[in-house]
Amino acid sequence: MRRATVLGSRPDMRDLTDRALNTANGLGAGYADVRIVRRREESIAIKSGRLEGVASGETEGFGVRVLVDGAWGFASSHHLDLGEADRVAALAVRIARASATALRTPVALDDRPPAQGRFETPVQEDPFTIPIERKIGHLMEADRAAGAVRGISFTESSYGAQREEKTFAASDGSYTEQAITHVGAAVEANAIDGDEHQRRSYPDAGGGWAAAGYEYIRGLNLAGNAERYADEAVQLLTAPQCPSGSKTIVLDPSQLYMQVHESCGHPTELDRVYGTEASYAGTSFLTTDKLDEGFRYGSDLVTIVADATAPLGMGTFGWDDEGVAAQSVPLIQNGILAGYLTSRETAPRIGRASGGAMRADGWNRIPLIRMTNINLLPVDGMSLDDIVADTDDGLYLDTNRSWSIDDRRLNFQFATEIAYEIKGGRRGRMFKNPTYTGITYEFWRSCDAVGDASSYVMLGTPNCGKGEPSQGAHVGHGVSGARFRNVQVGVGKW
Amino acid sequence: MVRQADQSDALSIAEAVLARALGAGATEAEVLVMSDDQALTRFANSEIHQNVAETSVSVNLRFVLGRRIATASTGRIDEAGLAAVVHRASAIARTCEELADWAGLPEPDPAGPSSGLAAAYAASTADATPELRAEGARAVIAAADDQGVLAYGSFSTGREAIAVANSKGIRSYEERTAAQLLTVHMSPDGGTGYAERAATDVTNIDPEGIGREAAARAKATDNAISMPAGEYPVVLEPYAVVDILDMLGYVGFSGLAVEEGRSFSEPGRRVGSDLVTIIDDGANTSGLPMTFDYEGVRKERVVLIENGVCRDVVYDAQTAARAGRRSTGHGLPAPNSYGPFPLNMVMSHGSTPREELIAGIDRGLLVTRFHYTNPVHPKLAIITGMTRDGTFLIENGEIVAPVRNLRFTQSYLDALAGVSAVGRELRTLRGSFGAVVVPALRIDAWSFTGTTEH
Numbered sequence: 001m002r003r004a005t006v007l008g009s010r011p012d013m014r015d016l017t018d019r020a021l022n023t024a025n026g027l028g029a030g031y032a033d034v035r036i037v038r039r040r041e042e043s044i045a046i047k048s049g050r051l052e053g054v055a056s057g058e059t060e061g062f063g064v065r066v067l068v069d070g071a072w073g074f075a076s077s078h079h080l081d082l083g084e085a086d087r088v089a090a091l092a093v094r095i096a097r098a099s100a101t102a103l104r105t106p107v108a109l110d111d112r113p114p115a116q117g118r119f120e121t122p123v124q125e126d127p128f129t130i131p132i133e134r135k136i137g138h139l140m141e142a143d144r145a146a147g148a149v150r151g152i153s154f155t156e157s158s159y160g161a162q163r164e165e166k167t168f169a170a171s172d173g174s175y176t177e178q179a180i181t182h183v184g185a186a187v188e189a190n191a192i193d194g195d196e197h198q199r200r201s202y203p204d205a206g207g208g209w210a211a212a213g214y215e216y217i218r219g220l221n222l223a224g225n226a227e228r229y230a231d232e233a234v235q236l237l238t239a240p241q242c243p244s245g246s247k248t249i250v251l252d253p254s255q256l257y258m259q260v261h262e263s264c265g266h267p268t269e270l271d272r273v274y275g276t277e278a279s280y281a282g283t284s285f286l287t288t289d290k291l292d293e294g295f296r297y298g299s300d301l302v303t304i305v306a307d308a309t310a311p312l313g314m315g316t317f318g319w320d321d322e323g324v325a326a327q328s329v330p331l332i333q334n335g336i337l338a339g340y341l342t343s344r345e346t347a348p349r350i351g352r353a354s355g356g357a358m359r360a361d362g363w364n365r366i367p368l369i370r371m372t373n374i375n376l377l378p379v380d381g382m383s384l385d386d387i388v389a390d391t392d393d394g395l396y397l398d399t400n401r402s403w404s405i406d407d408r409r410l411n412f413q414f415a416t417e418i419a420y421e422i423k424g425g426r427r428g429r430m431f432k433n434p435t436y437t438g439i440t441y442e443f444w445r446s447c448d449a450v451g452d453a454s455s456y457v458m459l460g461t462p463n464c465g466k467g468e469p470s471q472g473a474h475v476g477h478g479v480s481g482a483r484f485r486n487v488q489v490g491v492g493k494w
Numbered sequence: 495m496v497r498q499a500d501q502s503d504a505l506s507i508a509e510a511v512l513a514r515a516l517g518a519g520a521t522e523a524e525v526l527v528m529s530d531d532q533a534l535t536r537f538a539n540s541e542i543h544q545n546v547a548e549t550s551v552s553v554n555l556r557f558v559l560g561r562r563i564a565t566a567s568t569g570r571i572d573e574a575g576l577a578a579v580v581h582r583a584s585a586i587a588r589t590c591e592e593l594a595d596w597a598g599l600p601e602p603d604p605a606g607p608s609s610g611l612a613a614a615y616a617a618s619t620a621d622a623t624p625e626l627r628a629e630g631a632r633a634v635i636a637a638a639d640d641q642g643v644l645a646y647g648s649f650s651t652g653r654e655a656i657a658v659a660n661s662k663g664i665r666s667y668e669e670r671t672a673a674q675l676l677t678v679h680m681s682p683d684g685g686t687g688y689a690e691r692a693a694t695d696v697t698n699i700d701p702e703g704i705g706r707e708a709a710a711r712a713k714a715t716d717n718a719i720s721m722p723a724g725e726y727p728v729v730l731e732p733y734a735v736v737d738i739l740d741m742l743g744y745v746g747f748s749g750l751a752v753e754e755g756r757s758f759s760e761p762g763r764r765v766g767s768d769l770v771t772i773i774d775d776g777a778n779t780s781g782l783p784m785t786f787d788y789e790g791v792r793k794e795r796v797v798l799i800e801n802g803v804c805r806d807v808v809y810d811a812q813t814a815a816r817a818g819r820r821s822t823g824h825g826l827p828a829p830n831s832y833g834p835f836p837l838n839m840v841m842s843h844g845s846t847p848r849e850e851l852i853a854g855i856d857r858g859l860l861v862t863r864f865h866y867t868n869p870v871h872p873k874l875a876i877i878t879g880m881t882r883d884g885t886f887l888i889e890n891g892e893i894v895a896p897v898r899n900l901r902f903t904q905s906y907l908d909a910l911a912g913v914s915a916v917g918r919e920l921r922t923l924r925g926s927f928g929a930v931v932v933p934a935l936r937i938d939a940w941s942f943t944g945t946t947e948h
Contacts, residue, residue, distance in 0.1 A: 060570060077549045095547060101542075102628055103542060104541040132585075190756070195874055197872060274539070279537075404866045491878070
C-alpha cells in the first residue's frame with residue numbers, strides 16, 4: 001500500500017512515457033501504451049439566487065495499458081514520477097499475467113499507422129481566463145430572472161468548464177498531445193403544488209454543452225430565455241395531463257438527441273454487441289449478422305453517423321485513446337445498418353479497421369468504446385416548422401425529463417418536460433407529464449419526416465455512464481427534429 | 495485495525511492544507527483528503543477481458559471568508575499542487591458573492607474525534623492481489639462451465655483512507671475497505687441469471703457460490719415465455735429491492751429535498767405497510783460501515799420509515815442549520831448542491847422464508863433484478879425501468895415458467911404500501927450510491943407497462 005505523503009518535483013512528460021513503455025516492454029509486454037492526463041474543471045452552482053458552490057478542480061496522473069501474451073493489464077497512478085512509472089508498468093504487466101490465467105481468445109489489434117501530432121479544441125474565449133465573478137454574474141442574472149416569475153418554487157442554475165490535456169504514447173512509436181475544452185450551462189425553473197412538481201430547463205435538461213470556449217455560453221443567452229421557461233413551468237402545474245394512445249409525435253432536438261443516444265448510439269457499440277459490457281450496462285440486439293444481412297433499422301430518412309470531427313461536438317478529438325485518428329463512420333445509411341462504433345480489438349472481428357471510438361474517462365480508466373458525436377443527419381425538404389405544419393393531429397415533445405431502455409436496447413420509455421398539442425398543423429396548448437414508449441427499430445421505421453439543416457443543432461450529454469469501474473463520457477449528438485407515427489404515448493397511472 | 499501510518503499521512507496532509515488556508519486569510523476552512531487503492535477484474539464470455547488498478551489521492555479544500563465560500567480540489571500532493579489549491583480557493587472566495595444564510599462549518603463531536611470503526615476495514619481486502627481476483631473470476635467461470643453457460647461479471651477490491659480536518663477542530667480519520675463480486679450468467683438458450691455479494695472483508699465472498707447461484711438462475715430462465723403487461727403481485731429478490739431504497743434516497747430521504755418541497759417524506763405520513771422499516775446506519779457492521787460523513791461529522795442512526803410511517807430524513811451541516819436541526823452526518827463532499835444522502839440504508843428483515851414469499855402468490859411474478867430505472871415523477875416516486883436476469887411466472891404459489899422481461903412504471907411509495915411479507919434473510923449489496931442491506935419482499939401489486947423481446 002502506498003502512503004499519501006507530500007511528493008517531490010515532476011519529470012518531463014516524454015521521459016515518463018518512455019520510461020513506462022520501456023519498463024513494460026522489458027517485462028514482456030507485446031504492446032503498451034501510456035496516457036498522461038491533466039484535467040482542470042470549474043463549476044458554479046446557484047440555487048434560488050444563492051451561490052451554492054463555486055469549485056475549481058485539477059487532477060493529473062498516468063495510466064499504463066499492456067498486452068502480455070494476448071491478455072490485458074492496466075495500472076494507474078496520480079504520482080508523476082519515473083520510479084512510479086516503473087512500479088505502475090510492472091503492476092500492469094503482473095495484472096495482465098493474472099488475466100492470462102482466464103483467457104480463451106488472445107487479443108489481436110488491428111494495424112494503424114503510428115499517431116503523431118497535436119490537436120486543440122477551437123476556443124475563442126478561454127473559459128478559464130474569464131474572471132470567476134463575471135461568470136457568476138451571468139449565471140446569477142439568469143437564475144434570478146427565472147426565480148422572479150410568480151409561482152416558481154425554486155431555481156437551479158449551473159455552469160461548468162473542463163479542459164483535458166492529454167499525452168498519448170504507444171510502443172509502436174505513437175506520440176500525440178491534445179487539449180480538449182468543453183463548457184456548459186443551464187437554468188432550471190421548478191414549480192411545485194402539492195404532489196405536482198413541474199420543471200422547465202433551458203437550454204436543455206442538464207445543460208447545453210459544447211466543445212468550445214465561453215463564447216458558447218454567451219450565445220446561449222441564459223438570462224434572455226429564463227423567464228419564458230419559468231413561465232412554462234408554472235403553467236404546467238395546471239395544464240391537462242398528456243393524453244394517452246397511439247399518436248403522431250414530433251420530437252424537438254432537445255428530446256430527439258436522447259432518443260438517438262439511447263436507441264442508436266449505445267446499441268451500435270461493438271463491445272456491447274460482443275457481450276463485454278453485459279455485467280453492467282447490458283448487451284445489444286444489434287448482432288453482427290444484422291450487418292451482413294442489411295438490417296433495416298429505420299425508414300429511408302434515417303441516416304446516422306459517428307463523426308468525431310464535427311464542430312462543437314463533445315465527441316470531437318484529434319485521436320481516440322488508442323491513437324486512431326478522428327473520422328466519420330456511417331452507422332445507419334438510409335435506414336440500413338451500415339457499421340458500428342469500434343476499437344482496434346473489435347473492428348477486425350467484422351473485417352474492418354477501428355473507427356476510432358475508444359475513449360477513457362481520465363488517467364485512471366482504460367479506454368472503452370464510447371460514442372463520439374452520433375448525428376442524425378438533416379434531410380432536405382422540410383424544416384421543423386414545416387413538419388409541424390404538415391401534422392394534422394399530434395404532439396410536439398420538448399426537453400428530456402427521464403429515460404430508460406432495456407439491457408439489449410430495444411424497449412425504451414422517455415418522459416419529456418412538456419408536450420404541445422398539434423392540431424391542423426399548428427402548435428397549441430401544453431400538456432404535462434408526457435411519456436412515450438416503443439421498440440427501437442419499430443420506432444425508427446415509423447420516422448416519416450426529419451428536419452432540414454435550418455434546425456440542425458449539436459447537443460450532447462456530459463454524463464454518459466458505462467463500464468466497471470464506472471466511467472462518464474462527454475458525447476455529442478447533432479439533430480434537427482423528426483416526426484414519428486403510431487407511437488404509444490402515456491404510460492402508467494398518475 | 496486502523497493503520498497509524500496512513501492516519502498520520504492523510505491527516506497530516508489535511509492539517510498542512512488547513513494551516514495554509516488559515517494562513518491565507520480563511521476565516522473557516524475544511525480539508526477532505528481521500529487516498530485510494532482500487533482494483534477491479536472484469537470478465538466476459540467466461541474470460542478476463544479487463545483488469546485494472548488505480549492509486550489516487552484527492553485533496554478538497556472548502557475555503558470560507560466570512561460568508562464567501564469557495565471550494566478547490568487537487569490530485570497533486572506535491573508542494574506546488576498543495577500551494578495552488580489554497581491559492582485557487584482563496585482567489586475565488588475573495589471575488590464570489592456572500593451566502594447570506596451560511597451557518598458555518600460543523601463543530602467537533604463533544605464525544606471526541608472520529609477515529610474509525612475497526613469493522614470498516616479488513617486487511618485481506620486492502621492487500622488483495624490481482625492473482626486473488628483472477629482466482630475468484632476463475633471460480634465463477636467454472637461454475638458457469640458446469641452448467642454450460644457463460645459468465646460476465648466483475649470482482650473488485652479497494653481500500654480508502656479518508657481524513658477530514660476543519661478549523662472548528664474536527665479531526666476525523668478512517669480506513670475503509672470494500673469488495674464486490676457480481677456476475678450475469680448467460681445461457682445459449684437465452685436464459686440469464688444474476689448474483690452478487692458485497693463485503694468489507696473479501697474473504698466473506700464466496701465466488702463459487704455466487705457462480706452457482708447465477709448459473710442456476712440462467713438455466714432456469716431458458717426459453718422464457720411472454721407475459722402481457724398488466725398489474726401483478728410480485729416477489730422482489732433483494733437485488734431488485736436495492737433499487738427501491740436507492741430511488742427513495744434519491745428523490746426523498748434528504749433534508750434538502752424536504753426543504754425544497756420535492757420530497758414525499760413528512761413526519762407521521764404513512765407511506766408503507768406496517769412491515770416496512772428503513773433506517774440509515776453507518777455503524778451497521780453487516781453493511782459497509784462508515785463512521786463519519788464527508789464533513790467529518792459522526793454518522794447518526796436515522797429512522798427513515800418505521801412500520802410504514804415516515805419518521806425523519808438525513809441532514810448535512812447546512813441543511814440542518816436551515817431546518818433548525820443538527821447534522822445527522824450525511825454530508826457529501828463540498829460543493830454539494832445535491833444535498834445530504836443516506837449511504838448506509840438498511841431495510842428490516844421479516845420472518846418469512848423465501849419459499850413462503852412465493853407460496854403466498856396465486857398468479858404473479860418473481861423479479862430478480864431491475865435495470866436502468868429512472869424517475870418519471872419524482873415527488874410521487876413513480877419510477878420506470880425493466881426487469882432483468884431472472885423473471886419468473888408464479889402460479890398457485892410455485893414458480894412455473896421463466897418470463898421475458900417487462901417494463902414497469904410504478905410508484906415506489908405504492909409499492910411500499912403493498913408490502914405483504916418480508917423475507918427473513920438480509921443481503922449486503924452495492925446500490926447506486928452506497929451500501930444497502932435488504933431482504934426480499936412480496937408486494938401485492940406492481941404495474942408492468944410494456945414488454946420486450948427477451
